[in-house]
Amino acid sequence: ESPHFGERMARHWMDVVRYTDTYGYEWDNPAKGSWEYRDYLIRAFNGDVGFDQLIREQIAGDLLPRPRVDRSSGLNESLIGPMFYHMGEHRHGDNIRINGVREEMVDNKIDAFSKAFLSMTIACARCHNHKLDAVSQRDYYAMAGMFMTPRWTARSIEAPGRNRALIDKLKRLRDQIAGQLRKMWKPQGEKFATEIELALVKPSEEADSENPRLALWRKALGDSTGKKAKAADLASDFASATGLDGLKWLVSRLVSAPDDAAAENAWKQASEQWRQAHTQRNRKNRADFKVLADVGRDGWPKNWVIEGDGMRSGRVVDGTPLIALDGKAVVQTLLRRGYHTHSLSPKLPGAVRMPRQQDLPGKYVSLELAGGEWSGSIRMADNAFQTEAVKFFDWQKSRWESFADIAPKNGIQRLSYDLVTSDLNPNFPPRTGVARVGARKLPDKDMGFRKRSWFSVTGVVTHVQPGQPADEMTRFSPLFDGLPPKTARAAFRRIGAWLAMAVDDWAGGRPDGDDVQVLNWLLSHGLLQNVSAEGTALAALVENYRAAERAVPFPRTVNSMDERAVVPVDYPLNIRGSIHDRGPNVPRRFLQVFGSQKADGPRDGAGSGRLELASFLVDPRHALAARVYVNRLWQWVFGSGLVRTSNDFGRLGDRPSHPELLDYLAREFIAEGWSSKRMIRRLVASRTFRQGGRPTEKAMAADPNNRLLHHAATRRLEAEAIRDSLLAVSGRLDRTLFGRSINPHRHAEDSAKRLFSGPVDGNGRRSIYLKVSIMAPSKFLVSFNFPDPKLPTGRRDVTNVPAQALVLLNDPFVVSLADRWAGQLVSEDHSTPEARIEQMFVRALGRSPRKDESGRWVELARGLSDGGTSRLMDDRTVWKNVAHTLLNTKEFIHFR
Structure with a gap:
């Protein structure tokens, strides 16, 4: 029941889904919400959420009719799941600028999906029929349509109603402030x-x-x-x-x-x-402009999608006061009828997603806009959200902005525009230097969160010719x-x-x-009183409003999926995989080898088919996904799976050592509600897990590689476990769960790529909370075979190379923790050096030293000291060296 169970299990699964906090390639942009996905996994494993539910959420969490909500945090867990698609490396730009970007993006997702949930290498069929497995090239492009149909964009993960009480309170206070202003302004007028x-x-x-x-x-x-x-x-x-x-x-x-x-x-x-x-x-x-909708009165045009509490609570009538959040003024301005994401608080996020351009009347769409603090518009071509086709808003008064049709090229099937606050911009912050308005530039160290970002929309028109609606000056009619x-x-x-x-x-x-x-x-011009006298009812209301606004949490957002009001995409088959030779579109469906026709694809041609795909995978009548996951559990417990190639059950993969056992465990796993904890409990309670580590000669002769598990083999700790053990032994380990990722310590920073250095000890946090940067991951962890975050990893390599010994010997992280441990030791009351060595062994190795060992270690300590016993016990430098030596033993990083 340890809360750290979820951390360990989550880290295993993060290997499989190629977890990253950045997108790599040339600029290593931040992956929005990656840490939310990591924490989502920790909560799920700690709560023993059925793995069938996790499959549904990661494949189609945005489509579930009854999403799972975490009561403690008020977050929509199901909506976090599709962040799975957005892990790994992503290219910059889009097919408008660079042909082939979308093809690489969708290949990344097909590869990760097929290895994680099917242990198949479907991506091998991108250019031709799979040479070894029953996967055709049409299968590949049928799945590409399933994954390309939804919008790949940022979503607000607050569950409906999470901020409702605060929003209602702000509305009530705003109305009361308006009432006080009416009493003041009418006699002035x-x-x-x-x-x-x-x-x-x-x-x-x-x-x-x-x-x-x-x-x-x-x-x-x-x-x-x-x-x-x-x-x-x-x-x-x-x-x-x-x-x-x-x-x-x-x-x-x-x-x-x-x-x-x-x-x-x-x-x-x-x-x-x-x-x-x-x-x-x-x-x-x-004559020239057609009003698509009076958004303040009628809402948005058909198939326009809104996102976030800023939009849901941002529709106002003419004259709604925008309360000033600081200073002496009561109101900042009066709002016109329309949508204003900051009408209650600029902390509330908002987004407007337009339909694809071919579904909009006219060649141009113009919106009457205002905005600031890194809100903006972003052009999305076939889900390439790392585009730099973004315009940031930085004007307080509304003005018309036009969005023109762009001639599609390089096979682009969907081009649309989004209006977003910074938290709902899937590529914010973009690469350094891109986020700028005039002379103002987003600082390189600004990671893009805790922004009071906002925008307003008060008009939407469409037109054929360039231009913008003229001011009709109707205000002067009276x-x-x-x-x-x-x-x-x-x-x-x-x-x-x-x-x-x-x-x-x-x-x-x-x-x-x-x-x-x-x-x-x-x-x-100061012609209406806009300052409240101290001690008045108005002053009290303004202060209460500001206090309530300060209580509004900054938004929680992740890169996820959004399939609302989308036109489904059938992806074209690329002849021989060439982006220059596109064939006919392939209808969306799953693999034909599983009898895929309609039941596991989109119904009646609507939607992507991801929800049907998830339902197919968790159908108890076929246990492939269960077999794949149970094999992973076996590997995480025993060090090697029943099928050693846990990401490949195909012809190139390994044959199972115990096929009947794997089938049996998969059936039991399903029968027990897809419970990870129950299955692990079953495995660790088995005689196989509890057997000793000394093999017999007969067993070694019959099975020298221990494939049949006739003894418990000595295994090295994973990179994270080694680092966490160092923190724990030294007393520096911070057991706090969850939170944003921490930069690993770096000897040299690269501001242009946001490769900044964190504390040497990572603030004592567990390794799972260290930032995983594709371009520059933690060197300590990489030395001990931390996987390449670009690719799905089923099983880590385990090497024994000189660099590992050098890291334990020279890394400032290890040296500083040895010194910290020594400081604790000399502050404690140990009667003899032998007693101290005893305690060190128990703490570092989990056992007492043998008599001969204790003597050698005491002799080492005395040899490092230049004084008697009393001075030896207080000499921090001596015990630092002893501690450092103990941390460098093979036994410290292995278990048996």
Whole structure:
């Protein structure tokens, strides 16, 4: 029942699925969520989750109708499972830039799947029919379609409702803050007309001293001195101004008008310019752009997929306040109708996944966007998520961004765009230097988590010709409605009444997008109170909101699969495996050797068929997957499987030493609920496991390689067990479970590839928590046959080379732990050197020394000391050398 059982079992399985924390190739980009998958395995083995369930989750966890949720963490365990596909090495780019990228990606997944769950080498059929096993080339490409159909992308693994209480609390507090602001702003709006008139008709220092707001009005309206604003500060005409800057153009003419007639004429001129621009832009927008959906009112268009709590809670109505999370301001801005991932907290992740471009009307799709903190858009060509076709958002005010169709080439079957916060970008952080906005660059050491990333979408249109919808300036419709004012004074009061109407609409709960633009203009110029007095109800609400927002956890995301609203893919057969010679598409299905037609493929042509594939593998009527896994359990317990080639049950693989036993154990394994713990308990309770390590001459003559297990062979510890034993013996071992991976210690760092050095002792964490970098894994572990993380490893090599002795002798990690152990020894009360040696043997080797051994080790200690017994017992250097010597014995790294 040790919680560390799960760590050991997980590490075994991580070999099989080529676990990595990076994607290797040239830049070794981080593999998003890899540590979540490792912790998922630990929890699963500790909880004795049936291996049939783990098969379902790793192959099709995103499709399970009833996903498994971990109650303690609130995580959707099933959704973590498909991270299995995203292990190993991945090339950068996509088929648009480099032909053959997708072919390598899918080959990686077919190879890992077939070896892990079937012990078959299906990837050998990429270029031709398998030469030895019953796997055709069509089988290979039929499976390629199954694995290419879902989107390979990042998913939020929080179970539904994990953040619901906090989200509901934030919404409730936001509504209460809005209620307080309505009470404050409505009476302020009623004074706008009078204030503007006083500010612009006869400005004076005396009036400004009595009402400081008058100076704010003059600054906002472009007349800070009571004179006509400089021409350089104004638009060429009213209609060419952006936002509410047209008011400056209008006010400058009203202020400088010599008489009432001139003032009336200035108003008419502005009104006519606005009317013409509004009519022309409205007509052009209607002719050139088709609204796909009013996302704030109607939600997303058909087959557009959203992800994350930021999107699920981010749909708001016009005028929803975005609460400021620090500083004196109450609100940062008022939001327009639409989706805003940060409407409650920028910690909440969000993504929008568009359909493939051939399923969208028009040649272009334009979205009205804003975003920041490394949110962006990413172009995905056939699931090549390590693409660098990404644009990062860094603008606060919404603007139109167009996404154009790209001519597919090199066999691309699906090209689409995703909008993502950084946590749901499957390739964030990308290679160093790619993540930049203007002069701002993501630091090389920034690993991309704990970001307050956000984006907003307030409009979606499609069009045939390039361009973007024009601003129709509808916000000015109420201002220019009716007869023009006859005097400048009347014009100023008209402007004030128009601005006040927006405040009144918002206070009455009926604002529209135009009102929001007016209100944000007023806020930006300090014309609406946006600071809460200390001790007020509003101040308390704001502080409560900020405290609740701080309690929102940063998102938990992994690279997984998403099959929602996808169009299934049938993959083309590559003639002789050539990417330049593509044949007909092959329908999705499993291997024909298993009688695959429809039952284990997609039903009615819908979906990838992964869920049916998983169901086929765990069907108790055929026990192949069970036999494969039981053989692995046998290997992990006894050191060698009943079939020694645990990744290859085919013709090139080894024959089972006990075929009937393997079949029997597989049947028992299924009958006992696919329980790993029960099977291991059965194996270690057997007479075979409990036998001694001394063979008889007769047995050695009959079976010199101990293939039939007539004795328990001496075995060397795995690399991780050696390192963990060093930590345990020295007292440095940190037994904490779970958490992000720790960089191994490196003598030289490479910032460009994010190969940074960690602590010499890895903070005392078990080796399973050391970062597995394809480009530069831990040298200590590699010295003791840590597997190549690029490829699935069924059975590790076991070598005996000089480098291993040199590592134990010279590695700073080993030397530092010997010194630490020595420090503990000299601080303890041992009556004699013999007593200390006794304790060291028990701790390091699990046994007491024999008399002759004890004498030799005491003699060694005395030989290293230059004083008597009392000084010897306190000499840390002596005991460091003794400890280091004991850690270098063969017995320390072997067991029997």
